[in-house]
Amino acid sequence: MPELPEVETMVRGLRPALAGRLLGTVKVHDPFLLEGTNCATFEHLASGRKVERIDRSGKWVLIILEADSGVIVIQPRMTGAFWLVPPDRPEHARLTFRLQGSDQVVWYCDARRLGKIRWHDTLGDARVACARSQGPDALEISRDDLAHRLKQTSRSIKPTLMDQKVLAGIGNIYADEILFASRLHPERVASQLKPAELDRLHAAVGEVLHRAVEAEGSSFDAHYRTVLGLEGGFLATNAMYGRAGRPCPHCGNPIVREHIRGLIGRSTYYCPRCQPPRVRRA
DNA sequence: CGGTTACCCTGGATGC
DNA sequence: TGCATCCAGGGTAACC
Numbered sequence: 001m002p003e004l005p006e007v008e009t010m011v012r013g014l015r016p017a018l019a020g021r022l023l024g025t026v027k028v029h030d031p032f033l034l035e036g037t038n039c040a041t042f043e044h045l046a047s048g049r050k051v052e053r054i055d056r057s058g059k060w061v062l063i064i065l066e067a068d069s070g071v072i073v074i075q076p077r078m079t080g081a082f083w084l085v086p087p088d089r090p091e092h093a094r095l096t097f098r099l100q101g102s103d104q105v106v107w108y109c110d111a112r113r114l115g116k117i118r119w120h121d122t123l124g125d126a127r128v129a130c131a132r133s134q135g136p137d138a139l140e141i142s143r144d145d146l147a148h149r150l151k152q153t154s155r156s157i158k159p160t161l162m163d164q165k166v167l168a169g170i171g172n173i174y175a176d177e178i179l180f181a182s183r184l185h186p187e188r189v190a191s192q193l194k195p196a197e198l199d200r201l202h203a204a205v206g207e208v209l210h211r212a213v214e215a216e217g218s219s220f221d222a223h224y225r226t227v228l229g230l231e232g233g234f235l236a237t238n239a240m241y242g243r244a245g246r247p248c249p250h251c252g253n254p255i256v257r258e259h260i261r262g263l264i265g266r267s268t269y270y271c272p273r274c275q276p277p278r279v280r281r282a
Numbered sequence: 283c284g285g286t287t288a289c290c291c292t293g294g295a296t297g298c
Numbered sequence: 299t300g301c302a303t304c305c306a307g308g309g310t311a312a313c314c
Contacts, residue, residue, distance in 0.1 A: 002308085032291095059308075077308045079292080092292090112292045114308070133309085155285065164309080172307060264287065266307060 002059060002076040004138055004169030005212035006232065010082050011056045017084050017099075017106055018051045018063065024098035033094050033110065033117045042119050045070055048100075057130040058137055058168025064123060071126035073118045074108060080115035083107040138169035139209055143202040150190040150198070157193065157201075158186035159262040169209065173218055176240040176269045178204045185277045186260050186268050211237075240269040250274050 002010070026046040028039040037045075050066040061082075063072040074080065074095075083090055084106060095108035095117060108117075120126035136145060149166050150157070160166055161175045170178065179186050181204035184197060193201065212218065217232030218241075235242065239249050244257035248271035260268045 075308080078306075110291095112290090112306090114291055116309090153284080159285090162308085262286065265305090267305095 002078075002080065002217075003171035003174050004056075004059060004209055005174070005215070005234065006217035007056055007059050007061060007076065007169075008213050009216045009232065010076070011054050011061055013084070014054045014061070014063075014082055014106070017104060018097070019053050020051065021102075022050045022100040023047060024100045025096075026098070027096045028094070028117070029096065030094040030110075030113065032113055033115055035116050035118050037119050042117075045119055046072060056137075058134045058164055059171070060130065060134075062126060062130075064126075068122050071120040071123055073116075073120060073126055073129065075116040076110070077114040077116070079112040080108065080110040083109060134164050134168035135166050136168065138167045138205055141167050141202075141205075143199065146202050146205070147193075147195075147198045150193060153190050155190055156187045156260060156262045157184060157190045158260060158268060160190040161205075162263075167205075170205070172266050172268075173238075173241045174208055174212060177208045177212075177238055180240045180270060180275060181208055183274055185275045186270055187262075187277060240271070242269070244269060248274055 023046060026043050028034055028042055031039050034042060046065070049069055052064045052066045055062040055064060059075065059077075061074045061076070063074070065071065084104070086107070087103075087105075089096070090107055090109055092109045092111045093107050094110050094113070094115070097106040097108075099105070108115075118129070120129060135141070135149065146167065150160060153160055153166075158175050158179060161170050161178065162172065176186070178201070182197065182201040184193070184201060212234045215233040215237065218234040218238070219231040240255060243255045245254050247253065248255055251271065251273045253271060253273045255269055256272055257267050257269050259266070
């Protein structure tokens with residue numbers, strides 16, 4: 001469930017706790033999440049290093065160590081989360097960062113163990129790994145780059161927006177909000193959007209994601225919390241996600257929940273009146 | 283090769 | 299009350 005706004009909230013919360021700090025012991029509690037290296041190697045490489053800064057790439061968290069001595073990349077995927085507050089080890093803790101000269105501990109927890117933890121020797125290696133599986137960040141992509149990328153596929157617009165190789169950061173919740181704000185049906189063919197529709201879509205990507213970052217993301221159950229354990233506020237004000245049968249905030253007609261073509265097993269919420277499958281005649 | 287589907291994993295909600 | 303089933307969905311692999 002962490003999409004771009006939730007991961008951005010994690011990164012902003014981690015910065016004051018980790019940036020510029022010297023790591024003490026780093027401990028992996030669950031080797032299942034670790035890819036490309038073993039626990040002993042990872043712990044040896046990371047422990048005792050100074051954190052230079054925390055970055056985000058799409059839905060990934062990058063913990064960049066000083067003097068290009070390594071990068072820890074964490075993909076929270078569905079249920080990964082960071083915790084600063086609990087003094088004792090929380091449930092589902094998979095990775096622990098202790099800090100030198102402090103009692104502060106940063107926990108990475110992941111109930112469903114879908115998340116991934118990777119070590120990269122250099123920032124260059126980490127950037128290559130990001131670029132291999134992610135397109136431009138959704139908050140940075142230009143209108144023309146987005147338009148060009150959507151032209152390349154005959155898929156529906158919703159699964160295309162959620163394809164991290166097209167642009168990085170959008171998942172199921174924000175795809176629905178963005179398409180509502182753009183007045184586009186989720187099954188519109190990505191390559192057939194008109195220039196005016198591409199304008200609306202590009203504006204909506206930035207507008208919706210910025211609004212969600214301001215609200216510190218979305219929480220619909222205990223899985224996602226900010227690093228202080230607080231709920232994100234986005235779902236208190238959102239238009240579509242989780243609101244089947246309730247009135248569309250624009251036209252008042254009931255919001256529909258469906259499984260759309262190309263996205264089996266995931267719910268899509270939209271307004272059939274405001275988001276018609278084809279362009280209405282003017 | 284592009285598009286679609288199955289599967290990974292676990293906890294909470296729902297159904298009988 | 300208890301057990302089985304379903305559902306959440308990010309991402310990748312395998313499939314057609």
